[in-house]
Amino acid sequence: MQKEFAKNVIHILKNDPTIVGLAGAGSWVTNEIDQWSDLDLVIVTKDNLNADKSLMVEYASRFGNLLSAFTGEHVGEKRLLICLYDEPLLHVDIKFVTLDEFCDRIEDPVILLDNDEALQKIISTTKAEFPTPDYQWIEDRFWTWLHYGLTKIGRGEYFEALDFMAYLRMVIFGPLLHIKNKNLPRGVRRVETTLAHDDFKSLESTLSFNNKESLLNALSNAVQLYKTLRQDLFNDKISYNKAEDSVLRYMKDLRKC
Known part of the structure; x- marks a missing residue:
């Protein structure tokens, strides 16, 4: 057609x-x-x-x-x-x-x-150039973005938190997982068929239902996925953000509320 x-x-x-x-x-x-x-x-x-x-x-x-x-x-x-x-x-x-x-x-x-x-x-x-993620750009933003998502969960704005999680998948997790699997970093396009099984399951673990416990579990899985991808893909020239520890403590405290 x-x-x-x-x-x-x-x-x-x-x-x-x-x-x-x-x-x-x-x-x-x-x-x-x-x-x-x-x-x-x-x-x-x-x-x-x-x-x-x-x-x-x-x-x-x-x-x-x-x-x-x-x-x-x-x-x-x-x-x-x-x-x-x-x-x-x-x-x-x-x-x-x-x-x-x-x-x-x-x-x-x-x-x-x-x-x-x-x-x-x-x-x-001439040469075609597909835009690739800037790892330092991601690291500079990830933990502040994570804190933003946590505040939405804390306030009970669960739909906004769901949208936030989708944004992370589109901008960070999908592209980085594609790179790990030697694909072009096209967001979450065709992740169902082009990622290794374990990588797809890790991405799937960032999905959640519309409630606090499910969202916090998904964000916790997102953190683990990000750390794994950071270890697999980033080199020693990437400077880690000092906000990481404070944001992780905030997430831990939010679970107790």
Whole structure:
């Protein structure tokens, strides 16, 4: 379904003088497209279209029965147009970039259309760089974040504490576990199938129910998981945060309340 949609996009764009090329990204690159997958497309244009949402929508509307389209500021990417098409019902993310912008990428996409071989030349002469976690950045924040989560539990704001735990999994545990398992650090994407069994169980132990005891147990497991990952991944250049001992005492005292 996704590749058939992309074939139609190629047909529509191949004679458009504004278009430099088209590429498939995301699951297409890793050959993991299945019936549940979104389609990630990168449209490279001579002129900058991403400054005008109406121009992006105008292009997107040519590709199929467009039900909805909005830009991706919520994920920090205003060049992205998030689309939902019908017949078939399909989520398609379309990023509009210029040739210069195509140089700055997190992966090498699959080239679907390449006028004058401009995209291939860039891929051959520049390097894709996927953003990796900064271990010192994490250590500088982890214990203060943990204290924040504990205060929410202490006040009885359990839903906020649940959201906090999800944030830790997305920003810290998922990426670090992926690195340990030699995967790209894509949050918690596909952790069910790409992590070693014991690593997945450690991550699963940070889930909780909506009550104090369960949340505190999950946070305690999160601390143990973080310490294990810190030992496995961090080098001796990482300076440990002196807040650690005080926050752990606070957590111990909270259990008594």
